[in-house]
Amino acid sequence: MTIRLLDFGQVESLRSLAIFHGVGYAMRQNTPDTITITRPLDPFVSIGHHQDAKSEVDLAFCDEAGVPVYRREIGGGAVYLDEGQTFWHTIFHQSRVPSKLMNVYTKFLAGPVLALNRMGIPAVHRPVNDIQVEGRKIGGTGAATVGESMIVAGSLMFDFNYELMVRVLNVPSEKFRDKMYSTMREYLTTINRQLGDDAPTRDQGVRVLLECFSETLEDELVVDEPRPDELVAIEQQEERIATPEWLHLDGLPPSGTITKIAEGVDVREGVHKAPGGLVRASVAVRDGVIDGIVLSGDFFMEPAEELARLQDSLVGIAYDDDSVLGVVKAHMATVDAPGLDATDITTAVMAEPQAMA
Amino acid sequence: MIVHRGCAIPDGLAYDVEGDLWVEFEGDIARMGLTDVAQTRMGKMVSIRFKKVGKRVLAGKSIATVESAKWVGPIHSPFDGEVIETNDAAFADDILIANRDPYVAGWISLVRPDDPETAPVGLLTDDAAVAAYKIRIDELKMSCIRCAD
Incomplete structure (x- = not known):
């Protein structure tokens, strides 16, 4: 044929x-x-x-x-x-x-x-x-x-x-x-x-x-x-x-999405509601390692420049719970962030895409 | 339970072998889900959209569409009926539920067949189902794998 x-x-x-x-x-x-x-x-x-x-x-x-x-x-x-x-x-x-x-x-x-x-x-x-x-x-x-x-x-x-x-x-x-x-x-x-x-x-x-x-x-x-x-x-x-x-069919909730850039490279968006405010994490992951990250939201962190430092520290870290939590914990020990702990940030960073509700 | 090349074929279910679907009749209700072969071929699920409760479904039409990392496709009902429940909460909690446990926790939908007498026609059970599925698995040259918990 x-x-x-x-x-x-x-x-x-x-x-x-x-x-x-x-x-x-x-x-x-x-x-x-x-x-x-x-x-x-x-x-x-x-x-x-x-x-x-x-x-x-x-x-x-x-x-x-x-x-x-x-x-x-x-x-x-x-x-x-x-x-x-x-x-x-x-x-x-x-x-x-x-x-x-x-x-x-x-x-x-x-x-x-x-x-x-x-x-x-x-x-x-x-x-x-x-x-x-x-x-x-x-x-x-x-x-x-x-x-x-x-x-x-x-x-x-x-x-x-x-x-x-x-x-x-x-x-x-x-x-x-x-x-x-x-x-x-x-x-x-x-x-x-x-x-x-x-x-x-x-x-x-x-x-x-x-x-x-x-x-x-x-x-x-x-x-x-x-x-x-x-x-x-x-x-x-x-x-x-x-x-x-x-x-406008129902779709995925906005709690976690992945945009695939290329095989081995994803940009992930995670959202987590912490007592101190909403935490958004936008993470580029390349072959299982964080290639870039932006943390944002309506939470409060003092000194403010620590947020950028935390982002820099996460680049190059393996994209898994333990590795991310370890880095975030070390940073959170040096900042004042009411209603926000290392687990909250890690949850946003590691958010998985979910099925529709 | 028969396991052939790593693919589980539990007893007591009816199978649409070509459609890689299992059906469990509970009175006049049919519970449906993906077989081990289906979840393996599809790979890790990333999304699912259910035909909504109360909707009519025709034989050969979809009760849900599923999306894995590399493919999208429908899950077909083998008979006419009405969707009376979906397992959306379980999938919302764990999108990989059918990859982990396709025959129990990862069921897809409950459908009330229009005609419970004829609904099982065309589905295979017992030895006939096992024999047919073994042939299919051999033809596909596949082995089944599950997502780890």
């Missing part, structure tokens, strides 16, 4: 989301496996399947800026997307993909990795699902079971708007926004950043990607048009994704 290629070109952002959902839901056992290509005409924010829109995204800013926010049926975090990215989706019947998720990613990320290599970028697949260039992530990927299909999603990231990415997110403080911006600049790269003037055009990049999909999947890609039932499904998905009810 050959693989069908549906290249939709540049479409409205809502359409770009509806296309892969619709093709996924329309898939049956006898439907040919399909790869879709889309590029959004307009910028938008895409939130993960289980995220809470109002907690994760500055909806007022997005509304004012005219940036729509849509929920996708793929996991992960909120992301700002625009025409700097070209999206690819492999939409295969779930009976025809490997049974192990690791092998699903190995199969479908081989093409994009090879394509980046052909462009001159030394990208590698870092399991489970990162594509990295010398430790930096280049585009995100994800997988979902949608109807009878298994969808793997990714993008050719020519450009990425780091400023707007961090602007559209709800963050506990401007300091955290700055930290997230610098972390993203450091750990996320793009095709244009890697290649400069030698970067391919969008069309060239897509051509290389499709050649590489064909090679790595060992099958011919046959250009096709969407079937009538797929078009109906796409329309239905467009309607559903645009509804406020779908956007």
Whole structure:
């Protein structure tokens, strides 16, 4: 069986989301496996399947800026997307993909990795699902079971708007926004950043990607048009994704969230209510070690500069309860912080994401 | 309880083997959850959204969607019915509850089948369930692992 290629070109952002959902839901056992290509005409924010829109995204800013926010049926975090990215989706019947998720990613990320290599970028697949260039992530990927299909999603990231990415997110403080911006600049790269003037055009990049999909999947890609039932499904998905009810489904509580920057690098936000006030901790964790941290909240600490010193002391410390508590305890012995003890700060720093209430 | 390649297949449950779902009938109520195979394949859960209590669910439609670090997907009901309880409190307390204890503490939902007589049709029990699940586990070439407490 050959693989069908549906290249939709540049479409409205809502359409770009509806296309892969619709093709996924329309898939049956006898439907040919399909790869879709889309590029959004307009910028938008895409939130993960289980995220809470109002907690994760500055909806007022997005509304004012005219940036729509849509929920996708793929996991992960909120992301700002625009025409700097070209999206690819492999939409295969779930009976025809490997049974192990690791092998699903190995199969479908081989093409994009090879394509980046052909462009001159030394990208590698870092399991489970990162594509990295010398430790930096280049585009995100994800997988979902949608109807009878298994969808793997990714993008050719020519450009990425780091400023707007961090602007559209709800963050506990401007300091955290700055930290997230610098972390993203450091750990996320793009095709244009890697290649400069030698970067391919969008069309060239897509051509290389499709050649590489064909090679790595060992099958011919046959250009096709969407079937009538797929078009109906796409329309239905467009309607559903645009509804406020779908956007505002219940999500995770704000007590602990993780923004994955790259494989091995997370930015975590923890919140803990202590008797002395609310403690917010924004922590960048790299391979299990604290890479950066911002503590904020409405608690009182004297002398005030000790807070910054505590943050500095936590950098380089293993991200585990005992190590963090040890450092925080030593500092708390030298400060005056009514209603706040080392356990409170450690709880905020170590907060885990939770299920919805 | 049979354990095959590390995957527990407890006695006394009915199984949708392809759907990696277990069902325990308690009178006219069915308790559902993910099997050991399901929780292993999915990996550590990071989020779950339940179909709400009082909602109708159709056979093949989801009673919940789950998200692990690398995948999102539905958990399908094997029959038509109404959701009468969800285990949301346990998951709110410990999102890894189904990774630790898929058959007891990590159950997903209680569903009242529209037709309790026909609800078990299509599900496997006893030796037939074990035999079918062993074949599936062998085909998947997998071994099950649980999150440590």
